[in-house]
Amino acid sequence: MSTLEDDIFEAYSGKVIDVHDDLCEIAYPIADFSLDIGGVPQILSVIAGNLFGLDALKAVRLEDCVFPRVIVKEFKGPRFGIEGMRSVLNRPEKPLVGTIVKPKIGLTPKGYGDYIYESGMGGLTNGKDDETLVNQEFCPLEERVVAIATAIDRVRSETGHRIIHAINVSTRGDKILEVAERAQELGASEIMVDVLTAGFAAVQVIAEDPSIKVPIHVHRTMHAAFTRSKEHGIAWSVLARLTRMCGGDAIHIGTFGVGKMQGVSLEDQKSQMACVEPMYGMKPSLSVCSGGVHPALVSKLVEIAGKDIQIQAGGGVAGHPMGVRGGAKAMAQAVDAASSGIPALEYAKDHPELRLALEKWG
Ligand code: CAP
Numbered sequence: 001m002s003t004l005e006d007d008i009f010e011a012y013s014g015k016v017i018d019v020h021d022d023l024c025e026i027a028y029p030i031a032d033f034s035l036d037i038g039g040v041p042q043i044l045s046v047i048a049g050n051l052f053g054l055d056a057l058k059a060v061r062l063e064d065c066v067f068p069r070v071i072v073k074e075f076k077g078p079r080f081g082i083e084g085m086r087s088v089l090n091r092p093e094k095p096l097v098g099t100i101v102k103p104k105i106g107l108t109p110k111g112y113g114d115y116i117y118e119s120g121m122g123g124l125t126n127g128k129d130d131e132t133l134v135n136q137e138f139c140p141l142e143e144r145v146v147a148i149a150t151a152i153d154r155v156r157s158e159t160g161h162r163i164i165h166a167i168n169v170s171t172r173g174d175k176i177l178e179v180a181e182r183a184q185e186l187g188a189s190e191i192m193v194d195v196l197t198a199g200f201a202a203v204q205v206i207a208e209d210p211s212i213k214v215p216i217h218v219h220r221t222m223h224a225a226f227t228r229s230k231e232h233g234i235a236w237s238v239l240a241r242l243t244r245m246c247g248g249d250a251i252h253i254g255t256f257g258v259g260k261m262q263g264v265s266l267e268d269q270k271s272q273m274a275c276v277e278p279m280y281g282m283k284p285s286l287s288v289c290s291g292g293v294h295p296a297l298v299s300k301l302v303e304i305a306g307k308d309i310q311i312q313a314g315g316g317v318a319g320h321p322m323g324v325r326g327g328a329k330a331m332a333q334a335v336d337a338a339s340s341g342i343p344a345l346e347y348a349k350d351h352p353e354l355r356l357a358l359e360k361w362g
């Protein structure tokens with residue numbers, strides 16, 4: 001005869017569904033989750049909580065997770081997603097191509113605005129703050145937003161070309177929405193959140209607030225503390241999927257081992273899938289490939305990841321022998337070549353900026 005404790009255990013405990021080699025599949029009853037008050041923090045406490053510290057386990061890694069409709073429908077997901085970002089930028093097919101403003105910290109708002117102006121004139125579609133920059137004295141957020149918005153307007157009025165820039169608003173939870181609203185009011189065309197340091201709720205509160213009308217770019221600074229070890233931790237695909245559910249329009253997924261950051265192609269492919277896989281009608285997020293990228297790596301990235309990505313280069317733009325505009329042109333040319341299936345070396349014959357970039361980095 002089963003006791004009350006047995007019944008509770010049966011109803012609420014996770015069940016091992018399958019074990020193959022050292023991989024174990026576990027299913028949790030839906031009753032374990034508290035979605036209205038709780039959400040992602042509570043989901044993570046169930047599926048990725050104390051087990052990482054259990055004395056009895058030498059190491060354990062959460063490799064992947066699948067959520068049923070009943071959980072997914074509690075989340076709104078991205079408002080723009082891939083199609084929405086493409087439509088904002090009037091760029092229907094080619095990969096988006098962006099920069100991270102370097103030096104990553106230290107530029108004044110004026111220097112920053114000039115950088116974005118040059119990037120836009122060179123043909124980039126996206127700029128973003130570095131994760132380390134928010135509201136330092138040398139580059140206050142409000143002044144920076146205005147300088148960047150002015151630069152973006154100048155590019156648009158002089159050439160018709162569109163570029164947006166993500167302003168990093170990562171801060172304490174009770175202030176982040178206010179900061180995002182203020183940034184938008186002053187002209188921010190995209191908002192950036194560092195999801196692991198600011199929290200999933202930080203992305204969600206901005207994405208779901210009706211006053212915010214611009215896309216959200218999600219950086220993953222600190223992720224390697226969870227993801228780098230293949231023995232212990234959490235795969236980025238799990239956290240990327242949750243970020244998409246919380247409303248991230250563009251999410252960093254790595255460079256498939258091509259750039260400077262430690263990365264494994266298969267892991268990054270899983271993360272890209274988490275951004276785009278069918279999810280009960282939820283919009284797909286745009287995968288952002290960043291970290292040590294330069295024009296010579298673009299064709300490889302497009303070959304692996306396809307065109308529905310945002311390719312970014314910070315040093316790979318600023319380090320160009322012809323300066324930021326030359327670097328921006330070289331990146332944009334590399335993306336044009338890759339999108340048309342033309343080898344970069346051949347395309348470079350008629351494009352001096354790309355030629356110089358390939359000479360430097362190729
Ligand atoms: C890239 C970057 C990003 C990395 C992080 C940087 O700059 O802005 O933080 O992309 O990696 O500061 O390093 P560079 P990931 O283009 O100059 O390398 O996207 O994998 O989280």
Ligand code: MG
Nearest residue numbers: 100130131132
């Ligand atoms: Mg950075």
